[in-house]
Amino acid sequence: MNVLGEAFRRSVERSRQKASSAETVRSRPVRPAGAEDTMKLACPPAQAASGAGGQAEGGASGDPFEFLRRARRVATFAEGPLAPGCDILAGLRSAVFSAGLATPPATILVTGPSRSSGKTAVAAGLAGELARDLLYRVLLVDADIRRPGVAALLQVDTELDLADVLEGRSEAAEAVVYSEGDNLSVLALRAGSRLSAETLASAASRELFSMLRQAFDYVVIDAGDTASSAVPRVLASGATGTVLVLPAGVTRERARESAAAIRSAGGKVVGVVLTGAPRR
């Protein structure tokens, strides 16, 4: 753990220096002044609920690793259909970096125009690939309120989940599950949880995600599809970039509508992942 912590520390400092020198902070979302300082990373439920009203009190803001220290830990997650290290994910990581998300902290929203197009697999694969070389702290958040699939895909314990955090039943650090083997943290969502898009649009949600951005270098959010859910629109504005997952065979109209929905919500579509593409 010490080795891991040292590696994290070095990599984070290096990347922050690099980011500040490259002046890439423009991609970071605008946050209320002092929010980083006042948000408690490990606030108790009552405080978290009060914090949802924008009154985040100061706490472990100075130590981003406090979050990881308090998170539940597992050895490894299960492997999804796209295993980190494969060519596809390596290419995706490079493309994501090239598309303007090379500087942490960044929030990557993964969405698409239709269900069952492979969004969860792509999000999990991208998060795993980002976390693979131990340079970044990466959090995968399942915000697909219609069909949450991260927990099932990675075999994550959902005793406490995103809904618990947003509804004040749990602290964020307690709901996060951290895998040392994968260097990946996951904030899952139980199947059947009644989390709504309104809750995700609330101030508490905004606070939570801004806190997560501080604690992690990359936050990858599986947001569900734009056709049946408002979550991508809600979260698009807070995300650094949005990746559209398009299944081959989708009509141009739906793809355009999906991209337009993200853009109209203030998000930025950085590119497309085409799934089910014909083999060349």
Next chain:
Amino acid sequence: MTALGMLRIGWARKGWIAGSVALTAFIAALLGAMLERRVSYVASRVLAVTEGVHAEAVFACKSAEVLSRALAGSRLEGSLLPQELAESVKVEVEGRFVRLSVERPSASEAEYLVERIASEASRAVTQHANEVSSRDRAAAEEIEERLRQLRANRDAAQRELAELTTSHPVEPGPHGELRSVSRRRLIETQDSLAAARRELAELDAELAAMRGRSASPEPPPEAPPRAPGGESPRGRPEELERLDRRIAELREEMTDLHPRLAALLAERARLEEKLLGRGAPAGDSAPGTGPAPSASAEHPELAAKEALRARVAARVSALEKEEKSLSEQVRTEAAAVEERVARMTLVLKRSTDDILSTEQELEQAKRKAAASTASRAALSVRTKLPTEARRSGASATLLGSLGAAFGLVLGVLLAALAEAVDPVLRTAEDVMKHLDLPVLAEVPAGALAASSPARGRLVSGGLLWLCVFVVAAAFLLVLAYPGWETLAELFRRFGSGRASP
């Protein structure tokens, strides 16, 4: 276009489009060919209102004679229809076929008339065939009865002939002779005659001895040498003696009925007659009348002997006459039996010939009865409507081929058009071209096993088309299969056959 849009990518998609359109056109062409009948049928129904409909029925019967008789007997036109309808019905007999044709303004009316006439005619033909068949069967039964009687007569003649040949055998023999009363009597008479002759010979010998003892210088006149063991060779001519010997020899081998023996007996009788005629005073009358009085006068014993001899001689004479008559009777009787046997043989032969010819006659009658029964069963009715003749004649194969070729061309054009206006994003090029967004990664089909909607849709789209093709092909098979018409015809025949008695 939506269904086409579900199809897959590149050349495979073009092939799908072209092939499916070609197949669709092929199916459409075949359906058109099939539907043409219905269309023409409806059109002909419409035309029939103005032009009139010609309906006809064809009868076929195995026996043209039965058919023509039945039709002549049934008087179809007159008995069935009113005058104005009867005029529109034509009946033509060609061999064993009868063609009924009706011209009416309405197809249904024409069909109704033809069906009615056809059922009536088939009933008449069936009835007539029944009558002919029953008549033929009755004739056959009559011939069979006659044959049975002829066989009984023949058996009776055979029995009688067997009885005749056993009780009155044509060939004479020791047992056969005994069975005949006349023969038995003849043999008894002959035995009695022989005994009487021996007695007469003994009497003659005694008489001669007595006469010698009485010193009579002259020997008494010799009795006719009848007895075979006679001792006086002087009184018997040699010829007679030779005949007697010959007769005795032959009698050991055959009966008196044998022609040779009968001839010898006749010759001997003739010779004896002659001898008796020459020595009449000494033969016939001498024993009783000639020297008897003088002798009796001299010797009473001699006289008594002579009287005895005279009685014996008379008995011999009577026995000879009886034998003669009996021989004649036996001959007559044998001839009668022979004649009767010959007559019975002739009767037997004639009855056998009669039986043979009657058997042939019976066979012919049975065959005729069977043929008349078969002719009733072979009657068939077929109604031909004019609508069938109004078809264009274009075959389903030709239309199908044309449809397939046209569909192929159309399919290629449609594939090109679909390619041009395809609204679907399938490749990274499509995405970059139409969305103006970079493609960060391509995940090939199959890499996300749990999330491959495109493949699911491909399967469902292909399955949909496959189902359409299978259903269409099955429908076409049902329509195009030529056996269905035969089946329908059989069903119709069965229905009409059951309706008609």
